[in-house]
Amino acid sequence: MEKLKLPEKSKTYIQNELKRYETRESALIPALFEAQKVFGLISPEVVDVLAMEMDIPPSRVNEVAQFYTMFNKTPVGKYHIQICTNISCAMVGARETAEMFCKKIGVGFDEVTADGRFTVSKVECLGSCGTAPMAQVNDDYHENLTEDGVVKLLEKLK
Amino acid sequence: MENRLLLKHYNEPGYHTLDGYVKFGGYTALKKALKMKPEDIITEVKNSGLRGRGGAGFSTGMKWSFLPNNNEPRYLLCNADEGEPGTFKDRYMMELAPHQVIEGMICSAFAIKSKKSYIYIRGEYYKPYKIVEKAIQEAYKAGFLGKNILGSGFDHDLDVYRGAGAYIVGEETALISSLEGKKGQPKLKPPFPAVQGYLRKPTIVNNVETLAAVTWILNNGAAAYRKFGTEKSTGTKVYSVSGNINKPGVYEVDLAYPFKDFLENECGGMKEGFKFKALIPGGSSCPVLTAEEALKSTLDYENMASLGTMLGSGGVIIIDDKQCMVDLLNVLMHFYHHESCGQCTPCREGTGWLEKLTSSIGKGKSQLDDVATLDKVARHMMGTTICALSDAAALPVVSFLSKFKDEFEYHIREKRCKVKGNCHAQAHH
Secondary structure, eight states, X not given: OOOOOOOHHHHHHHHHHHHHSSSGGGGHHXXXXXXXXXXXXXXXXXXXHHHXXXXXXXXXXXXXXXXXXXXOSSOOOSEEEEEEOSHHHHHTTHHHXXXXXXXXXXXXXXXXXXXXXXXXXXXXXXXXXXXXXXEEETTEXXXXXXXXXXXXXXXXXX | OOXXXXXXXXXXXXXXXXXXXHHTTTTHHHHHHHTSOHHHHHHXXXXXXXXXXXXXXXXXXXXXXXXXXXXXXXXXEEEEOOOSTTOOHHHHHHHHOHXXXXXXXXXXXXXXXXXXXXXXXXXXXXXXXXXXHHHHHHHHHTTSSBSSGGGSSOOBEEEEEEOOSOGGGGSHHHHHHHHTTSOOOOOOSSSOTTTSOGGGSOEEEEXXXXXXXXXXXXXXXXXXXXTSBOSSSBSEEEEEEEESBSSOXXXXXXXXXXXXXXXXXXXXXXXXXXXXXXXXXXXXTSOOEEHHHHHTOEESHHHHHHTTOOOTTOEEEEEETTOOHHHHHHHHHHHHHHHOOXXXXXXXXXXXXXXHHHHHHHTTOSOTTHHHHHHHHHHHTTTOSSSSHHHHHHHHHHHHHHHHHHHHHHHHHHSSOSSSSOOSSSTTO
């Protein structure tokens, strides 16, 4: 397998983050976000690359990666559609919205479509309770989703 | 009626920018504060009666006064890790008025003699993160942050830090662990953060809304703030409201506002075809109230406590008659099980059992005595752990069972749901 390499731009970013906070370890979360942007997930290999770049033991990098849900340990599609199905959202039909996404895309929860474009996940409260049902697609929130809204959103992502 | 103290100018276009904020009186509190003695600011905040708006409702001025009297560096952390299900007011406040929070932070930092502060914002809040980041840059440019702020001799640096998805990080000691680059796990108190917090230095952690309220209090005075609310619940509170109502959203009303009026006026009443059934007044960790209890209640710390629940974060979750309480409790237990950090056995194991039991009751695979078992497991989880997550999972269970027991028993006996709605807890789901 080819060895993973961080692009120069990412290396510079991580080195700056290491100096930005009171302790070097505080740069772990920002560095993991950066690595996930580059590699798509945080695999054991990515952990090793970061550990080397940051001069922090791999076990420390890994424990932080494992603790937080936003770091993907398994591959996700180019568009990661995350639907909150916690209490407020569930009451206004978000679980049906989540199933609708799966059905329209033709994929099960937490799977990746064959073309690598989509993953649909049910997630916990995203602080969008008054504008539910909602979906977070990568960094962006899409709120007040109706069936029509789901169709339009998927068209935009194609 | 809404009483917009903090949200007064939120509808003005551009209020999230420095220019927009200054146009409507922004940064006058800072100018005032820098001319005051730090201890006088603490006294003013104490006198205002302001209580922490993140959930615990502890006196803000009192929290500040717990800082030891020494020369150690102090830190101020703004808790913007809003994750309590049903709560979204901090997101709203950061998106629409980041400078109000930043101004409150600089004033507070001056009061507690802190030279460095952080806004810790949950990772999913990417848009508010970008808005806050930009607002901080603007504040530096205008001389409100950095060295010798407005010629006062006070230096202060503020940075924003992005979390990565963990409900428990909203607990202040866990937030500190996370900011230090560790797993976001809570620590035993004492020592409290005010004595030993970030990097083991004295640290104050305050919620977004609390810090925004400091700005208002310094502008208008403690006495003006006390004019609203009650003796023990002073001022206004910003609520996030969700459920099948006509106008879900963020509202600011005086403390002690009657819930009935709030539901009818601010929330626009129930959506057509839905009846009001129950209320979770302050985010998912607060015990549930029946409609009858809720309609007689007022939204303040004392009244909620007298009803055996809490005002919490002000995450008002309105439950309608189409909802099955078994289903909703199962949704919540799935959440707490997922979010337990795993340090303490009663929580790590207990939340798992709560999820399993509510799930099997929903599917009709339980026996009637499982209702008692569920209650027992929950009660054994209270007061036995490092932080409050275990209690936060147990409290809803005990209250759901004491007030809606018939729905649980119906699921077990009839192997289907009593409520005509869309219960996902049933076997076919």
